[in-house]
Amino acid sequence: MRLCLGCGEMKPKRELIRVVKAPDGEISLDTTGKKSGRGAYICPDPGCLEKAQKARRLERSFSCRVEGDVYDALQQQLAAATGSGDHLPEGG
Known part of the structure; x- marks a missing residue:
């Protein structure tokens, strides 16, 4: 069980998406759950990322x-990972 940083609910690890801070300081989504670095978890819901922000x-x-801009990139990665079409590409 892991805690979502957005809604604060405890959920099974497989239902959450890991956000990782790599040793070089880069923050990104870890859809595999295997990247090295410090991890935190959020629901696959853009609203949870907004609450965490x-x-x-x-x-x-x-x-x-x-x-x-890191949060913006995380929102785009989250939309791509969950298949949600909330974000349109620029110029479109």
Whole structure:
């Protein structure tokens, strides 16, 4: 069981998506669950990522500042990983 940083619910690990801070400092989604680095979990729901951003929960989990463009990239990766068409490509 893991805790979602957005909604705060405990869910099985397989139902959540791992966000990882790599040793080089890069923050990204880990859809395989095997990347090295510090991990945190969110539901595959864009709303949970927004809640985590507003409450700065990723910053607390990773003990570093997380810029807005990182959250934007995570939103796009989350949409691609879940197959949701919420984000249209630029210029389209």
